[in-house]
Amino acid sequence: MLNFEFAIMLPYDGEVRYFGKVLNEGDALRYFEELLGNVEWRNDEAVIFGRHIITKRKVAWYGDHNYAYTYSNTTRYAQVWTEELFRLKILVEGYCGKTFNSCLLNLYHNGDEGMAWHSDDEKSLGQNTVIASLSLGAERKFAFRHKKTKETLSLMLENGSLLLMQGATQENWLHSLPKTKKVTTPRINLTFRTFITEGSR
Ligand SMILES: O=C(O)CCC(=O)C(=O)O
Numbered sequence: 001m002l003n004f005e006f007a008i009m010l011p012y013d014g015e016v017r018y019f020g021k022v023l024n025e026g027d028a029l030r031y032f033e034e035l036l037g038n039v040e041w042r043n044d045e046a047v048i049f050g051r052h053i054i055t056k057r058k059v060a061w062y063g064d065h066n067y068a069y070t071y072s073n074t075t076r077y078a079q080v081w082t083e084e085l086f087r088l089k090i091l092v093e094g095y096c097g098k099t100f101n102s103c104l105l106n107l108y109h110n111g112d113e114g115m116a117w118h119s120d121d122e123k124s125l126g127q128n129t130v131i132a133s134l135s136l137g138a139e140r141k142f143a144f145r146h147k148k149t150k151e152t153l154s155l156m157l158e159n160g161s162l163l164l165m166q167g168a169t170q171e172n173w174l175h176s177l178p179k180t181k182k183v184t185t186p187r188i189n190l191t192f193r194t195f196i197t198e199g200s201r
């Protein structure tokens with residue numbers, strides 16, 4: 001396997017690697033535009049405390065099969081990889097030395113849209129899940145907060161950059177994409193994940 005340079009982001013209780021830019025400006029822009037136009041973007045919906053919420057942020061979900069995935073009391077079905085998403089999956093797998101069977105995409109139109117503190121610890125992802133996050137478009141701050149010590153740290157996710165979260169990260173740390181008035185342009189984020197399918201449980 002090839003070795004790539006990366007920065008280690010978490011001091012303890014989890015493993016996060018930041019590879020920096022893995023796509024040059026031209027490729028990042030081309031993928032951004034292709035995904036903006038070709039992905040089936042939808043507003044995310046959730047039922048939280050009995051209220052039906054529709055987010056401003058748009059989402060899409062792709063994978064090897066049309067997996068059904070339930071969170072926040074809503075079931076979604078994955079679309080099968082587009083050609084450009086499949087190419088990005090192969091690129092990301094090369095850096096991470098891991099394979100992924102699905103990808104959740106988020107489209108943030110500007111800094112008014114973000115993602116609140118959460119961890120990606122759904123049962124369908126299993127323990128010590130590996131999540132690779134590729135960012136395209138506007139540079140945004142990404143933050144981690146330890147669930148017990150409350151230690152907080154953050155980094156900037158650059159255009160074309162790759163972040164890998166693995167080990168006990170989801171068990172011990174929350175992460176968020178804070179809203180900001182400074183960002184007025186859109187960003188697309190792709191999180192490649194491994195969804196545990198019926199056959200492999
Ligand atoms: O947009 C990001 O960088 C993070 C997205 C995220 O945390 C998620 O989709 O679970």
Ligand SMILES: [Fe+2]
Pocket residue numbers: 118119120175
């Ligand atoms: Fe997340």
